[in-house]
Amino acid sequence: MLELDKISKSFGAVRALRDVSLEVRPHEVVGLIGENGAGKSTLMRILSGSMRPDAGAILIDGRQVVLRDPKRANEYGIAMVFQEQSLLLNMSVAENIFLAQEKPFMRLGAIDRRRMIEAARACLAKVGLDVDPAMKAGELDFAARQMVELAKALALEDRTDAPLTILFDEPTSILEAKDVAMLFERMRALKSRASFIFVSHRLEEVLEISDRVYVMKDGEVVAERLAAGVSAPDLHAMMVGREVKGEYYREARQSPPRADVVLEARGLSVAGAFRDVSFALRRGEVLGVAGVIGSGREELTRTLFGFLPQTSGTLLIDGRETVLKTPTQAVAAGIGYIPRERRIEGLVTDISIAANVTLARLDLAMRHGFIDHKREKSIAEYWINRLRIKTPSAAQLCRNLSGGNQQKVVLARWMAARSHILILDHPTRGLDVGAKEEVYDLIRDLSAAGAAIVLTSDTLEETIGLCHTILVMRDGAVTARFDAPARAKPKQVALLEHMV
Amino acid sequence: MDSGRNNSRSDQISRRHLLRSAAVLGAGAFVGGAPLTARAAAPPTLVTSIRSLSNPYHAVWKIGAEAFAKSVGLQHVTLVTEANSEKGISDIRAMIAKTGGDMVLNVDPNNTPDARPIVEACHKAKVYVVTWWNKPADLHPWDFNPYYISHIEFDGVTNGGYITEELFKAMGDDGGFVALGGMISDSAAIDRRKGMMDALKKHPKVQLLDFQTADWQSQKAFDVTSSWLTRFGDKIKGVWAANDDMGVGALEALRAQGLAGKVPVVGIDGIKAAVEAVKAGEFVCTVTSDPYWQGGIGLSMALEALQGKFDPAKEPKIHREFNARTVKITRDNVEEYIKTQVDSHPTIDWTDLWSRVASPIVYG
Amino acid sequence: MTSTWLSPRAGPAAGSAAPKWRALAPSRFGAIGLAELAPLLVLVGLCVALGLLNPSFFSFRNLVWGVANSAAIPLILAMGATFIILMGSIDLSIEGALSVGTMIVALLCANDSNANNFGWWGPLLALIACTALGLANGLVHVVLRIPSFMATLGVWFVGLGIGTVALGGSEIRVLDRTIRSIAFERVLAFPLAVWIAAAMFFFALFLERKTRFGRYIYAIGGGExxxxxxxxxxxxxxxxxxxxxGFFNGVAAVLAAAQLGQANTTIANGRLFMTVTAVVVGGTSLSGGWGGIANSLIGVLIVAVLANGMVLLGISPYVHETVQGLMIIAAVALSVRRGRSLIVK
Structure with missing residues (x-):
């Protein structure tokens, strides 16, 4: 049995974990949920040995242990399966499974490759994955890579006498529905060999697979429930610390859209991704696109910004037929894109707010062909006031801003560029609760100002709460369309029905 | 050859001795950087400015300069440009400031344009200066009387031609040979090749099989020669190299295939390996500008001018700007050369300033 | 939990009717396969073309002296560099290490500037010194957390500095016949240098393929x-x-001293560029993780055959560099793993 006793961890002034205690019993799947910033990742890092707690104890079968590094954690039977990208794509499956564990295969100073491949085959059999262990990991798809990771974790059972605990960090976020089902089937079968900690945002899935669930909020465990006796909305309420009320998504501020259509799709298709998508987006409207991974909704948003050119159908912007082949064309047509990974795609964090705001339309800050810093500054300051960006000055580097404020800077850029159509691609991912609420306010502001918005979100609640209209997609096609006016929002279950 | 002419002011530092101590202590070569104080009444400082200490040529230059300094009992400082023109010029300016102009300068400018600011700085500070190898064509010592004493070069065309003639003599004036050039754009490489081509025209029975560049490097010369041997085989009756480093590389490639001593090689520079090869009969000849002499004679000219022993302004133009005579090393004089120049350092009469004036420098 | 590797417990779903997880589309295999074969194809193409233009290319004498012997030192240098580049790092200290190594060999064996005659102690000490320089690279890079580019640049200059101080700029001739015989002694028609290079190749190949060290190099290059x-x-x-x-650099230094019969500070000029070129032309990625020792053998041979071919065909030295540059771009363009990233930096 694995126990955590009053684990605490601080980063500077921020207390990431406060007296967290939990236990994982043999042959059990423990769900761990919480909003972003609740402390789940920190806890996982401590358990996998890549971070040390400031205080508290970790006990295995009643004996206190120190998980000094990942290798040590492995020796104590704890292994982590990461979301993705934790296999070395340039190495073979067998090499990945036994990375840093080659000792049993050494003969006269050399690695016995054939024996390692045989052993890897045995490990893969445990998870029911039938691939050649000599194949490079980079040649596998995501689901198969995850199974390889699971196999790698299970390989531990031959090296340690400690009970095996496998940490699953968001394993389903990159999987398609049928692969999720498959994963759960494997997990249930493997419960005879190991315990699991299952971290996910998808509450239904957590309830489906877990025996018990711990709920974390603001660095503390706020609840522990048997999965059998609790519902997803209950869990959600515990996570956010209040009932999910319309107020959370600023429903009172949801105003009806205006009449004029700015973006219209007629039978829009991209071969192999989605087909025959039609909608009409009006000024001031928030259009949500819901669907699981593989439903085609990610591709749809990318197409609307010119990343993924359409293969057939028609797209009309402001009533004019337009073909978007590159993001540059999209920007020129008045479309702005707020990507999910702000730090990577959306924001150049090492330059100032002012420079970021004017990035898409630098010409607005130019005079006689040169950048006019005074003009640039005044543009930036206008948007800092308008969007209430919390910063001492426009010259501040973006890396010094909070997540919510960074997101606002990206928005400010598009608004400065006079974009009247905004594509919000998971705009709240990675933000804490407070920052999320700021983004919700902002979306209402934008919508009230007449911007047309296409939104994809990590949670159905968010989509339902924020949008006027929701398109539901499955397997590349639109399966349903919901109107979601304030105080008459559709139910999640109703949407789910059309998603899976 | 200057040996045996005057023993009164000479020195006998053994290079062997120096290297042995350097190898053991690991730090013998950086000397002469002692701090100086600027005192107008103090004896003048002898200053040498050269490219680096990591090539044999300038290393010997420095030894010659130090030998001269010792013979007159004055302090000597070596400035190294490290192939950086700005560093070279600013170091010289700093040295002038430090000594208050109480110095003389013997300089091998890093690059052609460098000579002008150096000469101007010296002229302004009343510092006597001698330049070698590189200067703009329109910069003349007589325009900076009396402080710019002389500019001295060695004629690459003549040297390239000389070793070619020697090579052909060894080949019996018949058959094919191959030629290794220096860096393509290097003016020395161009001159030496021109000398070779000019000589070739006079010998219709000799045939140039191939010309390749090896960038002055022995390793490249080794590889190129290895390939030549398969391409031309026995047709190669001689190897011409624009410098000794490449010549030695070629010689080692010949040796690897048992041909050392059978195929004559010529080079330029007079490096030790080449001199030894001349002695062993594997090289026909090599030519040296005698950096030991260069290091000392430039300082000697400047010092004598400073001491008023002669007035540069009254010297004929051929003394102000000239190609100096090189030292040729062949089978005939190699034993003597090794005895007086390699095993020991030569005894040079540093007061004989104009003994090696050979020809005026021709621009064009 | 006591099962052994050789008697695996059957997995819960093994052999069941559960759907199999898929590998990516086979077209991708084809692409990778071709890219991996590209350097070899370039080499073969180059050899065939040269053989047609000048049949003496395939003469035994040329293959031994014009190609194999010329490739010996570059190959040994490339072995060390491959491991470094596989990690996504770079070793710029090659030339510095070579000049220190050759200097030690020359100063300790019978030579023309001091009375030493320590025979094989020279090469041995050169190996130790070069390994120590390599170790210094690693320690500076890892312990002080300085990028390998800067760390090895520093050691390069330190090496050149040591050479300059100790040699005072002059060159020293190696007179020890047994040491020089490394370059000239023939065993089964090939000079000993070629055999040594071959041994180093197999040693490196063994390290890469068969040891944990080799594994970890790939792992670090794939994602540290x-x-x-x-x-x-x-x-x-x-x-x-x-x-x-550093050790490989040391072996190369001993061979260079033996081959040229001398040591001087500039003996290694141009080696760094040639080595990195050979490794990259062979198909090893500068960003690490892909490629390997066998690739570098091919890369070195491409560079050596190219140089040999230039002379065999009598191509004017004025266009050498252009031709070499074009060939290198062609070789790399064929083997680059396109599609792994949109923008190549």
């Missing part, structure tokens, strides 16, 4: 953070790799 999370001793491996590269 992931490797660390898996328990790979990243720091130790890095330091070891640089020391190993």
């Amino acid at each position: 953070d992931i490797a660390a999370l898996s328990g790979v001793p990243v720091k130790r491996t890095r330091i070891l790799a640089f020391a190993l590269a």
Whole structure:
């Protein structure tokens, strides 16, 4: 049995974990949920040995242990399966499974490759994955890579006498529905060999697979429930610390859209991704696109910004037929894109707010062909006031801003560029609760100002709460369309029905 | 050859001795950087400015300069440009400031344009200066009387031609040979090749099989020669190299295939390996500008001018700007050369300033 | 939990009717396969073309002296550099290490500037010194957390500085016949240098393919953070790799001293560029993780055959560099793993 006793961890002034205690019993799947910033990742890092707690104890079968590094954690039977990208794509499956564990295969100073491949085959059999262990990991798809990771974790059972605990960090976020089902089937079968900690945002899935669930909020465990006796909305309420009320998504501020259509799709298709998508987006409207991974909704948003050119159908912007082949064309047509990974795609964090705001339309800050810093500054300051960006000055580097404020800077850029159509691609991912609420306010502001918005979100609640209209997609096609006016929002279950 | 002419002011530092101590202590070569104080009444400082200490040529230059300094009992400082023109010029300016102009300068400018600011700085500070190898064509010592004493070069065309003639003599004036050039754009490489081509025209029975560049490097010369041997085989009756480093590389490639001593090689520079090869009969000849002499004679000219022993302004133009005579090393004089120049350092009469004036420098 | 590797317990779903997880589309295999074969195809094409233009290319004498012997030192240098580049690092100290190594060999064996005659102690000490320089690279890089580019640049200059101080700029001739015989002694028609290079190749190949060290090199190149999370001793491996590269540099230094019969500070000029070129032309990625020792053998041969071919065909030296540059771009363009990233930096 694995126990955590009053684990605490601080980063500077921020207390990431406060007296967290939990236990994982043999042959059990423990769900761990919480909003972003609740402390789940920190806890996982401590358990996998890549971070040390400031205080508290970790006990295995009643004996206190120190998980000094990942290798040590492995020796104590704890292994982590990461979301993705934790296999070395340039190495073979067998090499990945036994990375840093080659000792049993050494003969006269050399690695016995054939024996390692045989052993890897045995490990893969445990998870029911039938691939050649000599194949490079980079040649596998995501689901198969995850199974390889699971196999790698299970390989531990031959090296340690400690009970095996496998940490699953968001394993389903990159999987398609049928692969999720498959994963759960494997997990249930493997419960005879190991315990699991299952971290996910998808509450239904957590309830489906877990025996018990711990709920974390603001660095503390706020609840522990048997999965059998609790519902997803209950869990959600515990996570956010209040009932999910319309107020959370600023429903009172949801105003009806205006009449004029700015973006219209007629039978829009991209071969192999989605087909025959039609909608009409009006000024001031928030259009949500819901669907699981593989439903085609990610591709749809990318197409609307010119990343993924359409293969057939028609797209009309402001009533004019337009073909978007590159993001540059999209920007020129008045479309702005707020990507999910702000730090990577959306924001150049090492330059100032002012420079970021004017990035898409630098010409607005130019005079006689040169950048006019005074003009640039005044543009930036206008948007800092308008969007209430919390910063001492426009010259501040973006890396010094909070997540919510960074997101606002990206928005400010598009608004400065006079974009009247905004594509919000998971705009709240990675933000804490407070920052999320700021983004919700902002979306209402934008919508009230007449911007047309296409939104994809990590949670159905968010989509339902924020949008006027929701398109539901499955397997590349639109399966349903919901109107979601304030105080008459559709139910999640109703949407789910059309998603899976 | 200057040996045996005057023993009164000479020195006998053994290079062997120096290297042995350097190898053991690991730090013998950086000397002469002692701090100086600027005192107008103090004896003048002898200053040498050269490219680096990591090539044999300038290393010997420095030894010659130090030998001269010792013979007159004055302090000597070596400035190294490290192939950086700005560093070279600013170091010289700093040295002038430090000594208050109480110095003389013997300089091998890093690059052609460098000579002008150096000469101007010296002229302004009343510092006597001698330049070698590189200067703009329109910069003349007589325009900076009396402080710019002389500019001295060695004629690459003549040297390239000389070793070619020697090579052909060894080949019996018949058959094919191959030629290794220096860096393509290097003016020395161009001159030496021109000398070779000019000589070739006079010998219709000799045939140039191939010309390749090896960038002055022995390793490249080794590889190129290895390939030549398969391409031309026995047709190669001689190897011409624009410098000794490449010549030695070629010689080692010949040796690897048992041909050392059978195929004559010529080079330029007079490096030790080449001199030894001349002695062993594997090289026909090599030519040296005698950096030991260069290091000392430039300082000697400047010092004598400073001491008023002669007035540069009254010297004929051929003394102000000239190609100096090189030292040729062949089978005939190699034993003597090794005895007086390699095993020991030569005894040079540093007061004989104009003994090696050979020809005026021709621009064009 | 006591099962052994050789008697695996059957997995819960093994052999069941559960759907199999898929590998990616087979077209991708084809692409990778071709890219991996590209350097070999370039080499073969080059040889065939040269053979047609000048049949003496395939003469035994040319293959031994024009190609194999010329490739010996570059190959040994490339072995060390490959391990470093596989990690996504770079070793710029090659020339510095070579000049220190040749200097030690020359100063300790019978030579023309001092009375030493320590015979094989010279090469041995050169190996130790070069390994120590490599170790210094690794320690500076890992312990002080300085990028390998800067760390090895520093050691390069330190090496050149040591050479300059000790040699005072002059050159020293190696007179020891047994040491020089490394370059000239023939065993089964090939000079000993070629056999040594071949031995070094197989040694490196063994390290790469058969040892944990080799594994970890790939793991670090594929993703250092992931490797660390898996328990790979990243720091130790890095330091070891640089020391190993130093050792290979040392072997090359001994051979260079034997081949040219002398040591001077400029003996290694141009070696760094040639080595990195050979490794990259062979198909090893500068960003690490892909490629390997066998690739570098091919890369070295491409560069050596190219140089040999230039002379065999009597191509004017004025266009040498252009031709060489074009061939290198062609070789790399064929083998680059396109599609892994949109923008190549």
